[in-house]
Amino acid sequence: xxxxxDPPVLAGAQNAWDMLSEEQSQKHITxxxxxxxxxxxxxxxxxxxxxxxxxxxxxxxxLGIQLAINVQIPVEYGGLGGKAVYIDTEGSFMVERxxxxxxxxxxxxxxxxxxxxxxxxxxxxxxxxEHFLAxxxxxxxxxYTEQIAVINYLEKFLGEHKDVRIVIIDSVTFHFRQDFDDLxxxxxxxxxxxxxxxxxxxxxxxxxxxLNQVTTKFTEGSFQLTLALGDSxxxxxxxRLILYWNGNERYAYLDKSPSLPVASAPYAVTxxxxxxxxxxxxxxxxxx
Amino acid sequence: MAAAGISGCGLxxxxxxxxxxxxxxxxDQCGRFWNGMDLLKDVTENKHFLxxxxxxxxTLLGGGLRQGQVTEITGxxxxxxxxxxxxxxxxxxxxxxGAVMYLDTSNSFSPSRIANxxxxxxISLVQEPRHVRLKRAxxxxxCESVFDIFALFEVLHRLELSLLNDKVNNxxxxxxxxxxxxxxxxxxxxxxxxxxxxxxxxxxxxxxxxALKPALGESWKAVPHVRLVIFRDHGSNICTATVLKHTLMxxxxxxxxxxxx
Numbered sequence: 001x002x003x004x005x006d007p008p009v010l011a012g013a014q015n016a017w018d019m020l021s022e023e024q025s026q027k028h029i030t031x032x033x034x035x036x037x038x039x040x041x042x043x044x045x046x047x048x049x050x051x052x053x054x055x056x057x058x059x060x061x062x063l064g065i066q067l068a069i070n071v072q073i074p075v076e077y078g079g080l081g082g083k084a085v086y087i088d089t090e091g092s093f094m095v096e097r098x099x100x101x102x103x104x105x106x107x108x109x110x111x112x113x114x115x116x117x118x119x120x121x122x123x124x125x126x127x128x129x130e131h132f133l134a135x136x137x138x139x140x141x142x143x144y145t146e147q148i149a150v151i152n153y154l155e156k157f158l159g160e161h162k163d164v165r166i167v168i169i170d171s172v173t174f175h176f177r178q179d180f181d182d183l184x185x186x187x188x189x190x191x192x193x194x195x196x197x198x199x200x201x202x203x204x205x206x207x208x209x210x211l212n213q214v215t216t217k218f219t220e221g222s223f224q225l226t227l228a229l230g231d232s233x234x235x236x237x238x239x240r241l242i243l244y245w246n247g248n249e250r251y252a253y254l255d256k257s258p259s260l261p262v263a264s265a266p267y268a269v270t271x272x273x274x275x276x277x278x279x280x281x282x283x284x285x286x287x288x
Numbered sequence: 289m290a291a292a293g294i295s296g297c298g299l300x301x302x303x304x305x306x307x308x309x310x311x312x313x314x315x316d317q318c319g320r321f322w323n324g325m326d327l328l329k330d331v332t333e334n335k336h337f338l339x340x341x342x343x344x345x346x347t348l349l350g351g352g353l354r355q356g357q358v359t360e361i362t363g364x365x366x367x368x369x370x371x372x373x374x375x376x377x378x379x380x381x382x383x384x385x386g387a388v389m390y391l392d393t394s395n396s397f398s399p400s401r402i403a404n405x406x407x408x409x410x411i412s413l414v415q416e417p418r419h420v421r422l423k424r425a426x427x428x429x430x431c432e433s434v435f436d437i438f439a440l441f442e443v444l445h446r447l448e449l450s451l452l453n454d455k456v457n458n459x460x461x462x463x464x465x466x467x468x469x470x471x472x473x474x475x476x477x478x479x480x481x482x483x484x485x486x487x488x489x490x491x492x493x494x495x496x497x498x499a500l501k502p503a504l505g506e507s508w509k510a511v512p513h514v515r516l517v518i519f520r521d522h523g524s525n526i527c528t529a530t531v532l533k534h535t536l537m538x539x540x541x542x543x544x545x546x547x548x549x
Contacts, residue, residue, distance in 0.1 A: 016399050195393070196435070231364065258374070258396035
C-alpha cells in the first residue's frame with residue numbers, strides 16, 4: 001500500500017500521520033472536575049498509563065471511584081459507554097460511596113440533558129445506579145503475588161470482556177512496601193508489571209490508572225515528600241498527576257505528560273463525587 | 289562451495305580448503321580495512337549531522353546527532369527526554385533528511401505533539417502549504433510500540449534487513465534516525481548501524497547519598513558514543529543539559545534550553 005516515496009512500514013508499525021487522526025478521534029474519560037479535565041487535555045487518555053499520587057486523605061480513591069463510574073457514561077451523553085476493572089489492594093473501595101457517586105453522576109447527566117427521557121427509553125433505562133455498579137469488575141488483592149497474578153490474568157479477561165475501557169489499581173504501592181527486602185528484585189518485578197500494563201493499555205485501547213502513595217525521601221539535605229516505589233518506578237507511567245493540599249483546598253498538579261505542559265488545578269470532593277472547587281473558601285470535606 | 293556452515297562470527301571448516309580459496313573467503317568475511325588518514329577524512333569531511341532542532345542541545349553536540357553514532361539522553365523523570373526525541377523526529381522529517389523509526393516503550397509518542405512541533409518549525413525554502421508539509425513530514429515518522437526485549441530484537445532485525453535490501457533508494461524514504469524511548473525500560477543492548485544515527489533515552493536511578501546516576505550500570509557506559517544528562521527546573525520549561533561523554537567535545541559543560549510548549 002505504501003507508494004514509492006513512502007518509507008517501508010514494518011508490520012505492527014504506523015506512521016505518525018495515520019496515528020494523528022486516530023488520536024484526534026479518541027474520547028477521554030472525564031474526571032468530574034472541569035479544571036482537572038482541562039489540564040489533562042480533556043480527561044484521562046485511553047492507551048496510556050496515568051499515575052495518580054498523593055498523601056492519604058486527599059482524594060485518590062475518590063478519584064479512582066469517580067473514573068470507574070464516569071467511564072460508563074453512555075455514548076449519547078458524551079461518554080465512552082465502557083466498563084471498569086477495579087483492582088483493590090487496600091480495601092478502600094466502599095460500595096455505599098460508589099452508589100452515592102453513581103447517583104451523583106446520573107443526576108448531573110439528567111441536569112445537562114433535560115430532554116433525555118424524550119429521546120429513547122433504552123437510554124433512560126441505562127441510567128440507574130444499579131447498572132453502574134454491575135459494570136464494575138472488582139478484584140480484591142491481598143499480596144504482591146496476587147497482584148502479579150491478576151495483572152497476568154487481565155489479558156485473558158480483557159479478551160473476553162472487550163467493553164472494559166479503564167483499569168484502576170488502588171493502590172499499586174501497598175503490597176510492595178512491606179514484604180520486599182530485596183530492592184533489586186522489587187525493581188525487576190515492578191518494571192515487568194509496568195510494561196505489561198503499558199501493553200494492555202495499547203492493545204485493548206483502554207486507560208490504566210495507578211494510584212500511588214507518598215513517602216519521605218532525603219534529598220538535598222532535607223526530608224521531602226515524594227511518590228513511593230523509588231526513582232525507577234517514576235519512569236513507568238505515561239502521565240503523572242499529583243494531588244496535594246494547599247491550605248484547605250485540594251489541588252491536582254500534572255507532573256508528567258508527553259504532550260501537555262505542567263499545570264495545577266483546584267478541585268473538590270463533594271457528596272456527589274469529584275467536582276470543580278466552588279469557591280476559594282472550601283472547607284476540608286470529610287467523606288463519610 | 290567449501291564454506292558451508294559459516295555461522296555467527298566464526299568460520300566453520302567442513303572440508304579442507306585450498307590456500308587461495310581460504311584467503312579469498314577470509315577477506316570477504318572480515319571486510320575491508322582502513323588506514324588512519326581515511327578515517328580522519330571520513331570524520332572531518334563526511335559530517336552527516338542530524339540536528340535535533342533544539343539550539344542548546346545542537347550546540348552541545350557540535351551540530352547534532354552524528355551518523356554512525358549512538359547518542360544517549362538520560363535524566364530524571366519528566367526532565368524533557370521524550371521532548372528531545374519528539375523534536376529530533378519532527379526536525380529530521382520536516383527537513384527531508386530521511387525517515388525516522390521511533391520505538392516507544394511507554395506509550396509516550398504523541399502525534400499531536402509532533403504536529404505541534406512541526407508547525408512551529410521555521411518555514412522551509414520549498415514553497416508548500418503547511419498541511420502538505422505536515423502530512424509529508426509525519427508520513428515519514430514510523431512509530432512502533434515495543435514492550436519487551438524480544439520484540440525489540442525482532443524489530444531491529446527487520447529494520448536491519450530492510451536497510452540492507454534498500455541500498456539503492458531515494459534519500460527521503462530511507463530510515464536515517466532510530467529513536468528508542470526508553471531503552472532502560474527494556475534493559476537491552478542495541479545495535480548502532482553504519483548508516484544510522486541512534487538516539488536512546490535512559491533513566492536515572494539512585495546512586496546512594498541522594499545523588500542520581502544513569503541506569504543500566506557500568507557495562508552500558510561504554511556503549512553510547514555520546515551521553516547527555518538533562519534536568520528540568522521545577523515548574524518551568526527551561527532545561528539544563530550537560531555532556532557526560534562525547535567523542536569530540538569536552539564534557540561537563542552545561543547548557544540551558546527551552547522546550548517550547
